[in-house]
Structure formats: structure tokens, C-alpha cells
Amino acid sequence: MECESYLRFLDGDTSAMQEIVEQYWDIMLLYVNSYVHSIPDAEDIAEEALIELAAEQPVLEEESQVKTYLMKNCRTLAQESVKQKLQRKSDAEKELQEWESNDNVDLLMLEDRMQLDDSKRLLHRALLRLPRKHRDILYLHYFVGLSYLESATVLGCSEKHAVSAAYNARLELKKLMEKEGYFGEKL
């Protein structure tokens, strides 16, 4: 499927950028938040990823390519951000504690805007508790909607690895959700 809005943006239609933002902003925010645990930080990172797209204007012809490009940028920037935070370990720990203690109004707002139902909210919260190696693939595949191949491109691994990682992550998630007393529909 062609990414019409991106192609129009390349042709000089600046209003097409708003369509891109509306299309991808929330999932980018959700994904980056899983790294940085802070919606304001996630906003900065997601915005930076969009700026790179708009400034670099890479050759992307399909919608999935745009999505993959943005997610890859988000992941790289989020990892850098986390690394910088870890260097200032005390600050990071403090922020993490704040985030956990906080009801995180921004995250709730984001979930509202994305119109996530209760089961998806629960799934999202459970995902946030998963180790990162398991979390990434499930985010990309189920929330962002990338295929295993595209997710593998974002994560920088092979498609086979992505498939097996998703399988293991689902098992891990199931255990976690069962512990929390959720026996809903199959993942």
C-alpha cells in the first residue's frame, strides 16, 4: 500500500505532515514510552524521529516502510536516551520511582486517545512489566501493527528470531497476566 500522505509531503504539501502525525504519533509515543517511562520524554523522542523523516526525506514508497522507518528511529533514539539516563544512574532511578509511584496521567490520556479497551490497557500495562527483549517484539507486532519481517528490521535481527522471540514473549506475558488474575482471551 502506497503511503500517499508521505508522497504528498515529498511533493511539497506540508499539510500532509499533519496526516502523518495523526497516523503514527500515538503508536510512536506508546512504543517510546515503553523505553523511557515518561510521556514528555517520549514526546521529544517521537518528535525527533518525525523531524528526521521530514528533514532527511528518505526514499520510502510503501506505508509499512514509513512506519518501519519511524519505529526504527524511535527505538534508536529511545535507546540513546535510556543509555544517557543510565549514565546518570541516580537520576534515572529517581525518575523511575517517580513514574511508578505516579498514576501517570499522561499515559492514561494517551490510552484514552488511542481508545484502548480494558483488556488492551491491561495488556499494555503487562507489557510494560516484561523484560525489554520480550516487550519490543510484542509492541511492534501487536500495537504498532508491523509484520514479523518489519519488526525484525526495526530490531535489527532476523525474521526467524523475531518469530521465536514473539512466541517466548507471549508465554512470558501469559504467565504474568495469570499471576495478576487475568484469564481472558488467548493472546
Add this chain to the structure above:
Amino acid sequence: MKSYEEITSEVLEAARERRQQIGKRRRITLISGIAAVCVVGIGLAIWVGRPGKRVETVAQPVASVQTITATVTETEVIPETTEAYTMPTRAKETRSTKTTTATAPKYTRSAYENNEYNEDDHTPVVNTDVPEPTMTAPPAPFTPSTTAPAESPTEAHAEPTGQGQTDAPVVHTEAPKPDPEPVVTAAPTPPPLPMPEDDYVE
């Protein structure tokens, strides 16, 4: 949380500033599907892909080649080059109409029998020794079929010609011309054409 409009305006503004820093970039759309060629430093960069493929470069396109194979758009730098390029229609090579001069047959039966053909190209041997025609002379072994009105169905494949006569040097000018309409009955019945060995079935 920021609204979409805020994000969009911030993104566009920041991208504009950053793009100015990036500098000149050319977007190349391949047309012919063969390649776009650009000068990079002291070398050449070549892109190959299907028509419509877009590539981007800071390199200098080679004018003569890029006009054939790609559109080059410099969105910010040189607006003149954003004109869409239309592929020139290749001038069709007009075939010169074949000259209607009749070519000599590869060989005729009689020439074959008398070994009067070149084995290499199967063209008849130019007979410089035109026999002096006499009144009692037997019919010539090789008779141009232009004048022969369907003498024999076996010789129907011989194309009309007349060059053999005109090209041959005239030895005796006083000699009477041969009868343009040779007597058909005088011609000996030729044996059947030799068949290739492979196809021959008894």
C-alpha cells in the same frame, strides 16, 4: 500532552532548519529503468532499478546520461531542474526500400548439372565464355527464366532475371541474337533435383 497541530508545526519548522544544514540534495526518479549516473568525487555512482524508483544523492548528475535515464529534481536548490523529463522518442530507423533489381538465382538445375555454381555461396558462376550462338546451336544450358513463360513446373522456383545476359561481355557482336523465346520442346527434360541425403527416402 501536545496536540497534533503543535507537533506538526514544530516538526516542519525543525525539519526546514535541518534541511538547510544538510545542503543540496537531488532526488532522482529513474525513468527508463536502466540507471541514473552521477559524478561522485572522481568516480561515478550508478543506480539501477525499475522505472519510478527514487534515489537521492548529493552527487552531480551527468547531464547527457541523466536526461536519458532519470529525472533529477532539486527541490530546494535549482527549481529549473524540476521539470519532468519526457522520454525522447527514438527515431525509427527507416529501412531503405529494397532495390527491385532481380537477383540472380542461387542456382538453376542446368547450372547445377554443369557445375556452374559456386559451392560456397551457391551463386551462379559468371559465365564469361558465352558460347557463340549459331543457328543450329542446341538450346543454352542456362536460360534466364525471364523470357521463359513457365516452361516446366520443376523450374518455377527460378526467379526472373536478366542480369546474366546484360553483364556478360559481348564477344561477337555480329552474332545473331538468340531467339528470345526458346523452343520449349527442345529443352532436355532435366533430371529431378538432388535431394539432401538426410531427407532421401527410397
